[in-house]
Amino acid sequence: MSDTISHLIWYELMTSDIDAAARFYGEVVGWSVVPSGQPGQDYRQWKAGDLAIGGLMAIPPDAAAHGMRPLWAGYLNVDDVDAAVEQLVAAGGSVHAPPWDLPGVGRMSMVADPQGAMFYVMSPIGNGPSPSHMPGKPGHGGWHELHTTDWRGALDFYASQFGWGQSEALDMGAMGTYLLFNTGGDAVGGVMNSPDNFRPLWLYYFNVENIDAVKDRVEAAGGEVFQGPHQVPGGSWIIQARDPQGAMFALVGPRAT
Numbered sequence: 001m002s003d004t005i006s007h008l009i010w011y012e013l014m015t016s017d018i019d020a021a022a023r024f025y026g027e028v029v030g031w032s033v034v035p036s037g038q039p040g041q042d043y044r045q046w047k048a049g050d051l052a053i054g055g056l057m058a059i060p061p062d063a064a065a066h067g068m069r070p071l072w073a074g075y076l077n078v079d080d081v082d083a084a085v086e087q088l089v090a091a092g093g094s095v096h097a098p099p100w101d102l103p104g105v106g107r108m109s110m111v112a113d114p115q116g117a118m119f120y121v122m123s124p125i126g127n128g129p130s131p132s133h134m135p136g137k138p139g140h141g142g143w144h145e146l147h148t149t150d151w152r153g154a155l156d157f158y159a160s161q162f163g164w165g166q167s168e169a170l171d172m173g174a175m176g177t178y179l180l181f182n183t184g185g186d187a188v189g190g191v192m193n194s195p196d197n198f199r200p201l202w203l204y205y206f207n208v209e210n211i212d213a214v215k216d217r218v219e220a221a222g223g224e225v226f227q228g229p230h231q232v233p234g235g236s237w238i239i240q241a242r243d244p245q246g247a248m249f250a251l252v253g254p255r256a257t
């Protein structure tokens with residue numbers, strides 16, 4: 001395991017219609033979309049104000065042919081991508097795309113945990129904290145939720161590979177345990193066993209200014225809200241939703257008083 005604790009440093013949407021997705025999230029979250037400037041591919045950046053917080057790309061044709069559906073994926077920073085991938089596989093994880101270099105950006109690999117939830121590991125070029133995850137700041141990531149089939153085994157995996165710690169275990173009654181995790185400070189996410197309609201996946205929550213207004217915007221723009229708004233510990237309100245192409249995402253914020 002690396003001595004560096006890994007953080008979620010980038011959010012990426014892979015989708016079947018990048019233009020429609022750009023319009024949808026622009027209307028719902030308020031993001032603008034700009035070209036990344038990467039030669040030979042249409043990779044775009046989500047921007048919250050002046051800050052790039054994530055990326056947008058079409059599902060690669062070969063991945064689509066093998067059944068990949070639209071989804072959000074997060075990037076975890078590591079010191080050495082190749083070593084991280086080797087250790088991850090030894091711990092029961094799998095590799096969806098072997099390590100590759102993106103000039104001027106860094107080295108990365110698409111992987112999955114032992115239960116099948118997909119994410120990236122990345123050694124980025126440059127220093128300093130990422131602005132992607134900023135709890136409470138509209139347009140930025142606010143919470144990270146792992147839906148899995150073995151919450152204890154899943155957190156043990158991420159703890160051993162990326163240095164994460166357990167913050168608190170919440171008893172949700174019939175829904176089981178919701179285990180909060182941290183990356184060296186306050187809790188930044190939770191782990192729970194998947195509801196029947198969820199395959200193992202990471203669900204990313206983005207901050208908004210008014211949960212009721214944004215619920216209306218999701219539905220008006222063609223998305224589906226399948227849970228919420230409901231209040232969570234700490235006083236915030238959340239909704240869970242699907243965009244028009246089928247990618248699941250979530251939003252967190254206050255309710256108007």
